[in-house]
Amino acid sequence: MATKTIKVSEKYAxxxxxxxxxxxxxxxxxxxxxxxxxxxxxxxxxxVSYPEERKPLSSRFRGLHRHKRDEEGRERCTACYCCQWxxxxxxxxxxxxxxxPEEQHLYREDKYAKVFNVDLLRCIFCGLCEEACPKGxxxxxxxxxxxDDSRDRLILTKEMMMEPTGGKIIGERL
Amino acid sequence: xxNIFVDGIEVSVDESKNLIDALKEINIxxxxxxxxxxxxxxxxxxxxxIETGMTKIDPATKAPVLDENGKPxxxxxxxxxxxxxxxxxxxxxxxxxxxxxxxxxxxxMEFLLINHPLDxxxxxxxxxxxxxxxxxxxxxxxxRYKEVKRNIPQEKIGTNLLINHNRCILCYRCxxxxxxxxGVHDLEMQARGNDTVIAYTxxxxxxxxxxxxxxxxxxxDICPVGALLNENILFRSxxxxxxxxxxxxxxxxxxxxxxxxxxxxxxxxYMPPENPEKNGYFICDKGRFSxxxxxxxxxxxxxxxxxxSKSKDVLPQIAERVQLAHNILVIGGTTExxxxxxxxxxxxTTWERLGKAVKWEYRTLDYMWNNEWDVQIDFLLMxxxxxxxxxxxxxxxxxxxxxEYESAVKAADLIxxxxxxxxxxxxxxxNFEELKQNPLYRLLEQNNLxxxxxxxxxxxxxxxxxxxxxxxxxxxxxxxxTFIDKxxxxxxxxxxxxxxxxxxxxxxxxxxxxxxxxxxxxxxx
Numbered sequence: 001m002a003t004k005t006i007k008v009s010e011k012y013a014x015x016x017x018x019x020x021x022x023x024x025x026x027x028x029x030x031x032x033x034x035x036x037x038x039x040x041x042x043x044x045x046x047x048v049s050y051p052e053e054r055k056p057l058s059s060r061f062r063g064l065h066r067h068k069r070d071e072e073g074r075e076r077c078t079a080c081y082c083c084q085w086x087x088x089x090x091x092x093x094x095x096x097x098x099x100x101p102e103e104q105h106l107y108r109e110d111k112y113a114k115v116f117n118v119d120l121l122r123c124i125f126c127g128l129c130e131e132a133c134p135k136g137x138x139x140x141x142x143x144x145x146x147x148d149d150s151r152d153r154l155i156l157t158k159e160m161m162m163e164p165t166g167g168k169i170i171g172e173r174l
Numbered sequence: 175x176x177n178i179f180v181d182g183i184e185v186s187v188d189e190s191k192n193l194i195d196a197l198k199e200i201n202i203x204x205x206x207x208x209x210x211x212x213x214x215x216x217x218x219x220x221x222x223x224i225e226t227g228m229t230k231i232d233p234a235t236k237a238p239v240l241d242e243n244g245k246p247x248x249x250x251x252x253x254x255x256x257x258x259x260x261x262x263x264x265x266x267x268x269x270x271x272x273x274x275x276x277x278x279x280x281x282x283m284e285f286l287l288i289n290h291p292l293d294x295x296x297x298x299x300x301x302x303x304x305x306x307x308x309x310x311x312x313x314x315x316x317x318r319y320k321e322v323k324r325n326i327p328q329e330k331i332g333t334n335l336l337i338n339h340n341r342c343i344l345c346y347r348c349x350x351x352x353x354x355x356x357g358v359h360d361l362e363m364q365a366r367g368n369d370t371v372i373a374y375t376x377x378x379x380x381x382x383x384x385x386x387x388x389x390x391x392x393x394x395d396i397c398p399v400g401a402l403l404n405e406n407i408l409f410r411s412x413x414x415x416x417x418x419x420x421x422x423x424x425x426x427x428x429x430x431x432x433x434x435x436x437x438x439x440x441x442x443x444y445m446p447p448e449n450p451e452k453n454g455y456f457i458c459d460k461g462r463f464s465x466x467x468x469x470x471x472x473x474x475x476x477x478x479x480x481x482x483s484k485s486k487d488v489l490p491q492i493a494e495r496v497q498l499a500h501n502i503l504v505i506g507g508t509t510e511x512x513x514x515x516x517x518x519x520x521x522x523t524t525w526e527r528l529g530k531a532v533k534w535e536y537r538t539l540d541y542m543w544n545n546e547w548d549v550q551i552d553f554l555l556m557x558x559x560x561x562x563x564x565x566x567x568x569x570x571x572x573x574x575x576x577x578e579y580e581s582a583v584k585a586a587d588l589i590x591x592x593x594x595x596x597x598x599x600x601x602x603x604x605n606f607e608e609l610k611q612n613p614l615y616r617l618l619e620q621n622n623l624x625x626x627x628x629x630x631x632x633x634x635x636x637x638x639x640x641x642x643x644x645x646x647x648x649x650x651x652x653x654x655x656t657f658i659d660k661x662x663x664x665x666x667x668x669x670x671x672x673x674x675x676x677x678x679x680x681x682x683x684x685x686x687x688x689x690x691x692x693x694x695x696x697x698x699x
Contacts, residue, residue, distance in 0.1 A: 080295030081412050096409040109296040110328060111409050134295050
């Protein structure tokens with residue numbers, strides 16, 4: 001197909017029929033009409049009414065942090081500080097403590113995270129904590145982070161992140 | 175020095191040393207767990223296996239037999255030898271990196287890791303663990319062991335010591351350390367084979383009390399794995415976060431060289447120095463954990479009758495008191511560096527020039543009056559637990575005896591107490607009972623003398639609260655200085671903690687006070 005070269009140094013001289021914009025407008029109206037018919041009559045609309053309705057996320061989507069438990073319902077996190085160490089945004093704060101004998105059934109090792117906070121205001125959702133975790137305890141699969149008007153609610157505590165029971169096996173994403 | 179052949183290369187080594195140490199000097203690392211330069215050789219861990227051999231000698235001619243290339247033939251021993259237990263002989267051939275040695279090490283490492291739980295993420299030793307290091311450098315990345323690992327629960331065997339039997343590789347270091355260095359026979363190996371554990375065997379029979387000596391930190395330190403752990407720093411940090419500085423320990427007048435472990439401008443512990451061969455392998459618990467609570471209750475503001483105030487308000491008022499005083503008594507100085515002592519002395523000469531009767535006494539505690547400066551508690555720790563008592567003794571003559579000191583305290587118009595109530599960083603507000611035992615505190619309390627006491631202190635406590643005024647000063651880790659140890663050697667300490675900007679040392683705060691004093695004196699004249 002021969003290309004039409006327009007010299008930009010010179011002002012383009014409109015043809016008389018181009019001055020009516022008839023062709024361009026009808027082309028545009030055709031696209032509009034096409035989608036109107038598709039969504040109004042053929043139920044093929046592409047938008048959803050977010051946030052009531054949500055589209056499925058990719059399995060690799062990095063969203064809110066989730067703490068996992070193992071098959072017996074024990075917390076996987078052993079407060080090894082690997083995620084805190086690797087975090088480039090310095091968003092994770094951990095305080096470790098020794099597990100008391102009467103609480104031993106809740107944890108896998110004798111060390112647990114007494115405090116585990118993720119500061120969403122600092123987090124850049126890079127996923128390095130997920131990669132660094134040797135126990136498969138933290139995954140960024142909690143969906144899209146929602147805005148909030150309180151600073152406290154944007155600092156995730158362990159209780160906010162902990163999934164009730166079960167959870168993904170180590171290395172498995174989704 | 176003799177010449178030996180390491181991997182076919184002729185090197186010169188010191189034959190009086192152990193083979194592992196001698197090779198370390200020429201930068202050849204032989205892996206080892208049970209070997210320690212200060213402990214007797216036992217050869218338990220078998221990771222230091224090396225190939226040894228001698229040049230073949232023709233019995234008839236007594237000359238080395240040469241092969242077709244003209245090189246001497248080496249008669250290799252058929253079995254591998256433990257490197258730590260091999261004597262250095264001139265002309266010996268050893269292989270530390272041959273395939274046979276590497277395979278043997280891999281095998282030994284696999285055996286050592288059979289019952290090891292591999293819980294490095296949880297283990298406090300991780301990062302400074304020999305087993306971890308050698309597992310990465312000479313071990314194999316996978317294990318063939320499929321059976322269930324031995325699981326023995328963790329035990330508390332010392333007042334500050336935990337033992338995790340699963341991590342133990344039975345290197346016998348702790349037993350030898352307790353027996354040979356500390357001199358107590360209370361750790362022993364029990365049972366046989368797979369059931370072998372290190373057990374605490376107290377002298378009065380099993381179950382009678384806990385291991386309680388001053389080297390529990392050193393026990394955890396020489397443990398090449400994370401089997402022995404100190405309870406007071408358990409899970410508080412990870413070792414790779416620590417900033418390390420070379421400094422000296424302020425815990426007693428031995429002034430051991432130490433490496434500081436600092437995180438977020440807080441000292442977690444002292445560790446033995448980086449060059450232990452020169453500076454000593456061990457430090458005691460008293461020194462190691464002396465700064466663990468250092469950052470609590472630090473005094474950062476000037477206090478006037480217990481209320482926080484500013485130096486601009488406090489110093490002129492105290493300067494007026496100095497102006498009016500006739501007898502000034504300075505107490506303390508054993509915690510201060512030589513530089514600070516010189517500053518305090520300069521302040522006293524200033525006051526003398528203004529016509530005051532100034533006395534300086536550095537002895538406050540009982541052992542000081544009994545002249546027990548050289549009494550050792552154990553092989554490192556001294557009864558004299560002040561860093562610079564030797565320096566202050568050389569500088570200050572002090573008063574004649576205790577009675578004279580007590581009457582001087584009662585007669586003084588103004589008493590400057592330099593760091594006595596915070597030294598050695600033990601007397602905080604929550605430790606009031608201990609502070610009440612302090613003879614100087616008792617003396618001031620009984621005679622109700624607090625309205626004439628000015629405390630130069632590092633930590634806020636009931637003494638700083640009840641004194642007329644308290645000046646915050648830099649503490650030991652926050653300033654560099656020279657200290658005189660028990661042998662009379664000058665030792666330099668380094669700045670390891672960042673102090674708040676503008677916090678003065680005791681010399682600087684007295685100099686600032688004396689600027690006001692001299693201003694006032696100039697006005698009145």
